[in-house]
Amino acid sequence: MHHPRREHFSQSTPVRTFVFVVGTRPEVIKVAPIVRRLREAEWAVVRVVTSGQQSDLLDSTLAEFDLRPDLSIRHRSNCHTPAALASQLLRRLDRYCGQVRPDCVLAQGDTTTAYAASIAAFYRKIAFVHVEAGLRTPSLDAPFPEEFHRRSIAVSTSLHCAPTSAAAQNLVRENIAREKIIVSGNTVIDSLLEVAASKPALPADFPRLRTILLTAHRRENFGEPLRDAFTAIRAFVDLTPDVAVYFPVHPNPNARETAIEILSGHPRIRLVDPLGYRDVVAAIQNAWCVVTDSGGLQEEAPALGKPVLVLRDVTERPEAVASGVVELVGTSRDQVFGALSELNKNSAKYTRMARPVFPYGDGHASKRIVEALYRQFVLPPQMRSAEIIQLHHAS
Numbered sequence: 001m002h003h004p005r006r007e008h009f010s011q012s013t014p015v016r017t018f019v020f021v022v023g024t025r026p027e028v029i030k031v032a033p034i035v036r037r038l039r040e041a042e043w044a045v046v047r048v049v050t051s052g053q054q055s056d057l058l059d060s061t062l063a064e065f066d067l068r069p070d071l072s073i074r075h076r077s078n079c080h081t082p083a084a085l086a087s088q089l090l091r092r093l094d095r096y097c098g099q100v101r102p103d104c105v106l107a108q109g110d111t112t113t114a115y116a117a118s119i120a121a122f123y124r125k126i127a128f129v130h131v132e133a134g135l136r137t138p139s140l141d142a143p144f145p146e147e148f149h150r151r152s153i154a155v156s157t158s159l160h161c162a163p164t165s166a167a168a169q170n171l172v173r174e175n176i177a178r179e180k181i182i183v184s185g186n187t188v189i190d191s192l193l194e195v196a197a198s199k200p201a202l203p204a205d206f207p208r209l210r211t212i213l214l215t216a217h218r219r220e221n222f223g224e225p226l227r228d229a230f231t232a233i234r235a236f237v238d239l240t241p242d243v244a245v246y247f248p249v250h251p252n253p254n255a256r257e258t259a260i261e262i263l264s265g266h267p268r269i270r271l272v273d274p275l276g277y278r279d280v281v282a283a284i285q286n287a288w289c290v291v292t293d294s295g296g297l298q299e300e301a302p303a304l305g306k307p308v309l310v311l312r313d314v315t316e317r318p319e320a321v322a323s324g325v326v327e328l329v330g331t332s333r334d335q336v337f338g339a340l341s342e343l344n345k346n347s348a349k350y351t352r353m354a355r356p357v358f359p360y361g362d363g364h365a366s367k368r369i370v371e372a373l374y375r376q377f378v379l380p381p382q383m384r385s386a387e388i389i390q391l392h393h394a395s
């Protein structure tokens with residue numbers, strides 16, 4: 001497919017072509033506000049490619065955010081391992097980049113899709129822009145394989161859009177030049193605040209009790225860790241008659257089977273299919289607390305003033321933990337049960353954790369990113385202001 005490039009839309013301003021590559025639900029939620037804003041810019045031609053990484057959740061999320069892909073990569077053969085997906089994607093993205101010849105490839109986060117997109121861009125000598133750059137844990141294989149993806153992507157990125165100052169500092173520690181980093185905020189807060197402002201309706205089956213919104217799907221929690229955490233949650237609900245659980249179950253069979261095994265058949269535990277984004281936002285707004293191993297929910301719930309217990313031992317999102325509204329509890333039975341009981345008994349603690357904080361953004365991240373794209377890809381080098389492409393220190 002060849003898209004003719006208009007070299008100039010007016011006498012002076014060149015038109016640049018931007019290719020976004022997305023493969024999973026969170027990537028769509030997080031790039032959609034950038035795509036929408038960039039499409040309004042007369043200096044930008046925007047293409048969206050889907051990678052086929054998470055085919056079951058992608059189409060509905062694309063539709064909800066009104067993102068129509070220009071290319072949907074489908075896989076004939078089994079692509080269930082990161083290696084199989086990465087190798088197939090690399091070939092397909094290389095071909096696409098060769099045809100379209102974009103000025104820039106953009107991807108978000110830490111998926112195999114984002115990793116393959118960064119390599120494809122590098123081999124074609126195309127600038128790569130990384131959205132949600134600089135998240136790190138101390139261990140290369142936790143989360144696996146995402147931490148490896150993040151670190152590898154950083155090496156060839158020309159513009160790093162870090163959500164927070166701490167993420168930017170992580171990049172500086174890896175010797176990334178400061179001029180290549182902006183602190184944009186996380187675009188998930190753009191999506192979240194926009195949806196929250198439109199007052200989404202609560203899903204009809206959401207319990208009318210104090211409700212734990214539960215999600216769990218991280219690969220490193222499959223098996224015993226999930227089984228332990230779910231057992232503790234069930235025990236807590238058994239002992240606390242005014243508490244319910246609302247659990248949109250991820251389609252991954254490893255997560256799904258354990259959820260059904262441990263949590264089904266309880267009158268106050270509701271296992272439901274994955275929710276649309278509007279439903280999730282309404283569910284967070286109406287939850288008593290959120291228990292999760294998801295990255296996105298650790299960012300969203302604090303902005304809506306809901307306490308979060310994280311079913312992981314480490315997080316690449318330390319900011320809300322430092323604010324005291326997110327607690328890392330791991331997956332052991334004692335810790336999960338203990339953390340829920342404490343939140344239930346200790347109302348002063350609950351109140352401290354149930355206040356809106358915005359460490360991940362103010363809802364204007366996509367505006368900052370589009371401004372940075374304009375500076376980097378449209379303005380001549382001598383006119384690029386250092387104002388925006390600079391490292392803001394934590395206040």
Ligand SMILES: CC(=O)N[C@@H]1[C@@H](OP(=O)(O)OP(=O)(O)OC[C@H]2O[C@@H](n3ccc(=O)[nH]c3=O)[C@H](O)[C@@H]2O)O[C@H](CO)[C@@H](O)[C@@H]1O
Pocket residue numbers: 024025026027029030108109110111114132143146188215217248249273274275276277280281293294295296297300
């Ligand atoms: C290791 C790690 O932390 N990696 C993260 C991972 O994403 P994640 O862990 O956040 O993934 P999920 O939990 O699947 O998605 C979350 C989003 O989905 C919404 N949601 C949830 C349930 C539902 O029923 N319906 C929904 O709409 C929810 O509100 C939220 O916005 O990959 C991203 C991409 O690279 C990275 O950004 C991110 O670092």
